[in-house]
Amino acid sequence: MASFVIEGGHCLHGELVPQGAKNEALQIICATLLTPEEVKIYNIPDILDVNNLIQLLRDMGVEVNHIGVNAYSFKAENVNLDYLHSEDFMKRSASLRGSVMIVGPLVARYGFAVIPKPGGDKIGRRRLDTHFIGIQKLGADFTYSSSQHIYEITAKELKGSYMLLDEASVTGTANILMAAVLAKGSTTIYNAACEPYLQQLSKMLNKMGAKISGIGSNLLTIEGVDSLKGCKHTILPDMIEVGSFIGMAAMTGSDITLKNVSYKDLGIIPDSFRRMGVCVEQIGDDIHIPRHDTYEIETFIDGSIMTFSDAPWPGLTPDLLSVFLVVATQAKGSVLIHQKMFESRLFFVDKLIDMGAQIILCDPHRAAVIGQGRARTLKSSVMVSPDIRAGIALLIAAMSAEGTSTIHNIDQIDRGYQEIDKRLNAIGARITRL
Structure with missing residues (x-):
């Protein structure tokens, strides 16, 4: 079983080209x-x-x-x-x-x-x-x-x-x-x-x-x-990878440009990150995410807590809710993540809680996240990736955390992300594959 060792706390800077979907x-x-x-x-x-x-x-x-x-x-x-x-x-x-x-x-x-x-x-x-x-x-x-x-x-x-x-x-x-x-x-x-x-x-x-x-x-x-x-x-660029990189940039305080993303095919994804407080700038068919010292989750118009839930297209894809959840842990404000489609996809949050995230798992489908606004950064941990999307969320958490984390069972990440360690290391990450 392969593993990643991640030295957290490094900002990324540069360009990424999304893989095929x-x-x-x-x-x-x-x-x-x-x-x-x-x-x-x-x-x-x-x-x-x-x-x-x-x-x-x-x-x-x-x-x-x-x-x-x-x-x-x-x-x-x-x-x-x-x-x-x-x-x-x-x-x-x-x-x-x-x-x-x-x-x-x-x-x-x-x-x-x-x-x-x-x-x-x-x-x-x-x-x-x-x-x-x-x-x-x-x-x-x-x-x-x-x-x-x-x-x-x-x-x-x-x-x-x-x-x-x-x-x-x-x-x-x-x-x-x-x-x-x-x-x-x-x-x-x-x-x-x-x-x-x-x-x-x-x-x-x-x-x-x-x-x-x-x-x-x-x-x-x-x-x-x-x-x-x-x-x-x-084949189109992978919208899930595009969303993962947007979340990764915000969470690690990085300045990243995503090239040739086929913006018209991203649907509600960019606007959903904007509601999370993340600046997503469209430049032609590219996306630029500038460095974020802080980002704040919007509320609904009546002031109630924001909810992100999955839905059939053109709704928000369920494959990105794990990323939205981990990004929310370091935002200002609170949010409810409602994963309607799969009843076991939120069970990885116990690993984020061990890292210091404030999350309440309400039931198999819903998690309430109380963002800490970078007042307390996540701490390093040893984790096991249960599935592809939880795996990338844990990788994002580890990259933003203080100290050195280890993620086992990274075959799950490799199932969906092409040479993710090499591509991120090329723009400043510190990820070692064992």
């Missing part, structure tokens, strides 16, 4: 299974989750070539369906949450898919009902082996259907969308997720020959086609 990359790479032709993808982040998915496709028989920095070509001409029954496939796909999105493409193209109950972050229940009910409505049959924890999906022919999703699931919408593009007839998906990742996937599928309308809304209409062709696609 992890959540988009997982969807886009799975979509390459929809065509036997070559698909070239650029700005793929070099992170564990994405690299594991690429290797999984290689093992399935997809021809994968590294064609440049963060660029790959995929050609799924000869997919080995027998591999889906192998113990190696079960082990690899079970450890990767994003592997569930191979179901839609495989069922659409081959009428068959097998998937074990997927893994990923330990942040509470993450049900797959939306995925499966949607694909069932297109005509697929699901069987589940409770002893082996394996789902088997078959379909003689997929047919278009109207469906109202019970939740605006991002990966669920992506999975259903990828199945629907090759289904016979018309499919309407209401209450579809409309995050930029989904918009990017839809645009890529249309470049491949799909017929998707309503992109950017929660009502998608898909006219099925017989086959898809190859294309080229460039």
Whole structure:
């Protein structure tokens, strides 16, 4: 198990370029299974989750070539369906949450898919009902082996259907969308997720020959086609990394410029940090965060305590609430962090409390943070990263703390952040990888 040793109290100064979006990359790479032709993808982040998915496709028989920095070509001409029954496939796909999105493409193209109950972050229940009910409505049959924890999906022919999703699931919408593009007839998906990742996937599928309308809304209409062709696609900058760096700059009193962030695709994120009291300056397609000696959380108009809660796009992404929580610990004022989606994602706050943060964990979904306005800086600690987003929040806390901290299980951070230690050390951080 790898670890970070962080010498806290250093201000950063310089420029950072966000990596490609992890959540988009997982969807886009799975979509390459929809065509036997070559698909070239650029700005793929070099992170564990994405690299594991690429290797999984290689093992399935997809021809994968590294064609440049963060660029790959995929050609799924000869997919080995027998591999889906192998113990190696079960082990690899079970450890990767994003592997569930191979179901839609495989069922659409081959009428068959097998998937074990997927893994990923330990942040509470993450049900797959939306995925499966949607694909069932297109005509697929699901069987589940409770002893082996394996789902088997078959379909003689997929047919278009109207469906109202019970939740605006991002990966669920992506999975259903990828199945629907090759289904016979018309499919309407209401209450579809409309995050930029989904918009990017839809645009890529249309470049491949799909017929998707309503992109950017929660009502998608898909006219099925017989086959898809190859294309080229460039992944957006990762909005979660952009938000993480904004929070890191404020928390450490640093002066940082984030380059080429695709500002129009950040939604409510910059304004949410501004309500936290953080100065976020847009300069073209860049963001500049000047040095903050202090920052103060706004209240609501009636003077009541500010609340940050997650919501489907264009609301605030749940992946950034851990960052907002840790940034609030050194702000002036108080805030309620309400994590609605996952009931275990706030349990890392006990580590921040050990560092001196004033936080009340109200229940599994809500934490009240009393900001200390830098009157008392956090103290160093030894921690274990429980998931990707808590991991980056703990790293931010350690960088702002007095003394030297250690974070174990940093594989969780590496799953979502590309060479984070090297990139931050280049602008003044003191992070050692063990």
